[in-house]
Amino acid sequence: MDFKYTAVLSALLLTACAQAPKREVEPPAPPVEKIVKEEPQPTLPNQDLTAPMLYEFMLSELASQRGHNDLAAATSYDLAKKTRDPRLAKRAAQLTFGTGQMDKALEAFRLWQELEPDSPLAQRMFVTLLVSGGRLSEAQPHIADMLVKDKPNAGRTLMQLYPMLAPYPDKTMVLDLLRDLTQPYPELPEAHYLIAQAANAKSERALALDEIRVARKLRPDWEAAVIFEALLLREQPSEAAAKLKEFLATHPDARDVRLNYARTLYEQKKWVESRIEFQKVLDNEPGNSELAFVVADISMRLGELDKAEAQLKQALEKGNKDENTLHFYLGQLNEAQQHDAEALGDYRAVKAGESLYPAQLRIAFLLNKSGKLDEAREQLHQIQPINNQQRVTVVLFEAQLLRDAQQYEATYQVLNKGLEKLPKHPDLLYETAMVADKLGKYAESEQLLRKLIQIKPDHAHAYNALGYSMLERNERIDEAVSLVEKALQIDPNDPAILDSAGWGYFRQGDLNKSLSFLRRAYAATPDPEVAGHLGEVLWMNGDKAEAEKIWDESLKANPGNAQLEATIKRVKHL
Template sequence: MKFSLSPLLLLALLTACAHAPQTPDAAPAAAAGPVRPTLPGPVEPVLPEVALTDRLLYEFLLGDFAAQRGRPELAAQVYLDLARTTRDPRVARRAAQLTFEAHQYASSLEAFRLWQQLEPDSPLAKQMLVSLLLSGGKLAEARPHVTELLASDPQGVGHMFINLYGLLARVADKGAVLDWLVEVAQPYPKVAEAHWAVAQAASAANQPAQALAEAQQAASLRPEWDLAAMLLAQLTQRTRPEQAAALLAAHLEKYPAQQNVRLFRARMLLEQKQYVAAREEFMRLLQQRPGNAEIAFAIAMVSLQLGELQRAEEELRAALAGTSGKKDEDTLHFYLGQLSEARQDEASALIHYRQIREGERHYDAQLRMAYLLHKQGQAAQARTVLQQVLPGNDAQRVQLLLIEAQFLRDDAHYAESFKVLNQGLAKFPAQPELLYRTALAADKLKQYDTFERLIRRLIEVEPDNAHAYNALGYGWLERNVRIAEAMELVQKAHALLPDDAAILDSVGWGYFRLNDLARSIDFLRRAFAANPDPEIAAHLGEVLWVKGERAEAQAVWRASAQAHPDNETLQAVIRKFLP
């Protein structure tokens, strides 16, 4: 059984146990982590008298070699056996570490129990056992240990309650967690963090009234505490959003330096679509964090939402002038490029994207450059940009191939697009999207055997890929062959994705091939309502025409042709019936 604990727990195995002071401006997510109490200095454990026999020496060497050679499971089992045999607390401690690293929950729990038993005065052994028990949902067994830890460190009780909830948040039975935490917190009515933890547990257990009452208690006991203020506002927002924002505003009047609270309020105002007020809050935050590109962009995006394009650009340019490093400059150039695209100023967007020559934004900027160049009819330059991009992983390599192939397809270079896709498939023969796109390219070139072979390979790779079944079935329907098999395929696709417009269109077209015009029109209407695609319009109009509803057929074609005047499929159908 695998289990998941905070990475800090592993570190704690190798370091001294010390109380970490609480950060007053910490974000709510900071609640996760191990219990770290301040306890009296360690007492030397009583060590057993065990003779180092040849057998024991062999097992010690085996365990260490296994750990060094990348065999954590074997090392963990060997040391656990040694701990059972020797009952030496040092060996038990090593066994606990190794079983933890090997993600062996049951063995790790046994090792920690044994370590705590052999070294009862070790605060670290007790702390780690508690963490493991809570993460595994063993609340009853953990309770006496937690009670002892809390009582042993009155000054660190608040911090321990925050960390306790971080561990309890992983337990599936939220009602049991709430009941357990209420009992554990009962001796600490004046500890704000105890009420905060209970409030979190009550919220997770869908007890909103209890959660709100506990959050109010926490905020009353520690009115300056940012986590309590944000939790109270978050719970209040569910039923009284305007009051929640007002609570945070009042808190910031008293404690204006708390940046996380200000950011929390700004985001809350955005959710409530109070854009002007949100922008004011972001601007105050930017004064506290001058030169922060993310906040500057948030301000600009709010201005954009308000239709103030010029102001948005000025705000980003002002942020760019105040940047302190290349990373922020790249981020702001990327955002300015995005803003220029939103304003349909593609020339300015290209200028900004070209400024980004490295870093985490470089890849996305290159893709945007290629897209804009292709859109402007500079197909060769767009492909050159794509071919010069240095991908960071296989996913990006596949994405670049797909984009280049799509550019070629858009320009009606179908054979060359197929060639690019095949080159990609040679490198990534089981990549689903490459298989699908290459199959469609083969179908476009009327290489039907290749099309079918690739689609069937895709179905082997992804047996529940609805679009693969739909593509094969629709291909047969379009060529008016193997109609019964084709209907089985598109109906299977429909069962997997019942609301997909393209699949609804295929089923409707299949019923047309079977001369069931009523069912055909029903499916095609549903498809067209979900996505007024010109090819769906072509099918719907054709079936309506054949059924005798010619006025409606012409109306469907006419409206779609106005929106998509260059669609070849639609124009071909119109010419067929309205020469």
Template sequence: MSGNLPAMSRLFLSACLTAMLGACASAPAPEAPAVPVAEAEPAAPPERAIPAESLYPLLLGEFALRRREYGTALELYTQQASLLRDRGVSAHTTHIAQFMQQERAARESAALWVELEPDNVEANNTYATLLSRVGRTNEALPHLAMVARDQGKANFPILLNRFPELDSEQQRELVDGLEALSAEFPDNPSLLLTRALAYDELQQHQQALDVLARLFDKEPYQYQGLLLEAKLLLEQDRDAPFAHIEEALAANPDDSRLRLQYARLLTRSDIDAARGQFEILSARSPEDGNLLFSLALINHEIGDNLAAKAYLNQLIELGQRSDEAHYYLGRIAEDADDLQAAVEAYMKVSEADSGDFYSAKGRIARILLENGEEDQARALFVNLRQAHPEARERLYALEAEVLSGVGDNDAAMAVLNEALSTLPESSSLRYSRSLLGEKQGNLTLMESDLRAIIAREPDNATALNALGYSLANRTQRYEEARELIERALILEPDEPAILDSMGWVLYRQGNYEDALFYLERAYRAFPDPEVAAHLGEVLWVSGRAEQARAIWGDALLKDPEHEILLSTIQRFDISMLQSAP
């Protein structure tokens, strides 16, 4: 849009200069909306004189556009749009606001534009798009319907952009609106696709498949419909879930976009077939680094490390995704127990702003420590902090994490003490030290560090929860613990870790019924073994032993070595532990 603004300025300025001699026509609508629609021949707007008091602000706005002072231009045009209530000015204001990504201003000016010109396709389309972005989908629907009536095409799927965030009543209202509109447009592919997507969101899978069947009658190989159908069939464990996609690819083998999505879907169920599809794609685009990287990971996963290494080295030669390639070459070498080659590959991961950088350096340090080379591991981190001073905080935390991971908690504590002497305001390092302090049984240090964080950041829900849980779990200061957890829960009411803490402190206070309410919510949101341990314990002491066994059994299948889970089961049900996998 930026390239068009000067042209718009010239058009409007010319019109306004004409007004200085007599009358000025309303500004022409400048450019196409974000979602294109077919252009229609606009009706010539009636000429009318611009009030003298508005002429100067409009000229100022145009000159501001020429100088690229878009904020000033938007402010002036917004004021004049409201005063003049002119459709051309409203349209111009909408486009400037869209260009500046000022969504609220764009919505307000688009609303005025639609009010002034209710049959304008561009105005309705633009306003519907802007409403959908903020979840006002039921307001957007009639404007898209107007577009469909005029042009035959409307981008109905934009109505689902914020669908999961709507409450159940709003979701039902939107689906009802879509169904009502389908009586008017029974064969509209965009509307059919939208209805199928909405049914999928509501977990009404058969309804979604039924609507897709009608969509395919009109467009047999509609891209989004094909992907949705395959997803639904996979979820229902149907036979041949990809048959329709395969038919589409047979009809159009050069459809790389569909083939790529097909390959990604196959990674969930048939890794060998996925590799075959990625190989077809890569053969057609041999220098596409993303395809080469996918092939490397797939071959590594199925154990063909020779092929994986070949693809990774090809990436390095092309200069694409080099850090990731070196990291996975290191992982392959480490798995093969070629530690020297692994370290050499990890050392070549050089971009400090990537996650692979820290993973690679942590693996080097672990290799060194596990081979008794503590001094070299220490020197590694000293050198890294000197080379990357901006990353000191994260590198200190990584060093402590690696040391604790190999069982050297005293050395990890020494690193964190050094780090905090250098970076005393670091909440993340202080939090790490508090966790390590609790692990070592130093509850005084743990509490001191967490309270220091809370003093500086009273709304730090993580610190509030950590202190509350530790007090509930390691002391009898239950009221104090509950107060801290309640504060955290107000800040993050749906966070599973905080729900678990609330359930645990209520259990420690003897309130089993309320404890179960919170623990069950936590487990539904995050079925972690520690949450399972807590939920199972409360179920057990509440006399619901079979439910406790079921929860513990599921958790054991996921993590048979989880320390807290095992210790809980040992306290309550030795026989179950003995029969666990």
């Protein structure tokens, strides 16, 4: 080693000591005997360690530590080719894989496998890389070789294979590949299970059922197989339940099978039988809050609200670790029984976890319900959302409370504040536009709706809202009808859009076409606003008796509706 080389290497090492991040203490390595048993020792080349080799090795490792992955991988691969050392080839493969460059990674893995042909790890990782890269044909002979080399564990290898193949888009190719690979192993239940999975993914249900039944015959006590068979029989729920029940008769401790049996009964609305099965699992898992709620939910469906409450409280008394979830469920139960004060107490007992956010929303709802709007808003302001969707929900929730209180200017301010933080969120744009229109800020409403249409060209209600606003003001009628017709193209059966179309054609003077759309809208939803439009067009078309009938029906269903009453009064005095 000459002085110049020594100086460079020393500088690199000193820099690494100063800048390299500290590594966490690693757990102790397993005993050498275990390593030898699992992975055979590679044959090492008769190669002396030279200064240039050491330099390249250190350069590669330092580059890796500092995030220069391409340099680290290239240097390591070059060194592995020069030395033919399988240990360096393994390291090169690992580094190259980290670069995300598929072709170079494959070269490195091929070198590792070439230098260490007896390494199961090298072969498995190479196969994984080929499959993840979609090179199934290239991977097939290597997979077949893996199965042959480790035939005692072929079943386990097959079961590990499908999760890698499942995302592959060509389901026919996956099925054909697996048929070829499993053909030499007809005695393995895993082989048939694998074909059943692939056939199911390809929507060949009959083949999937045939294969899973062969798997069950080969291994009658296999829980996963009977669950899969029941899944394939989901369109015949009674038969699926019978299969699960039959298995439980001889395997009463099969937890997952029992849960699937309970769910199947639940889906068939066999509440009593379903509760019995869920309860059996819950008896063995008293700390399972989700199961406790399912049992309580069934009791609620059976009208046994007291029993449901007792079941949830019993779970709490047993020291359930997830007390927050149980308190949330109790709050839901008390709300269902209209015990709002008790529900409020339960929601306030939720202090953390996934139930905290919905519990806080329910607190705000109940406070507002009891006439405490200011407290409800303060509660919403204390919520700490964890993502943008939660932030938007909180803003829309507060806006709805204010809208219900007819505080439209305050509603507008809340929504505008939300838009300042999320100026392109479709829900905020739409709701702000609606309130702006309500306040007579028509230009601003139009600007917001056109921005929404630019962001989401398929937003039918944005077109409809913009067109309907013009129609209500009796302005730019042809443009308004064009906007509504665009909404109709996107969503041709929406009652609100049908109503707008009918109202637009009325503004254009086409009463017959108007009536056609308004009748469809009213049949879909007998809303008082739609009733007002339909009655007015009928009245103007000379059919006053039917108009009176439509209005009377709507007033009976919506007594005191100010908008409908105003429409009737205006039309009758025309």
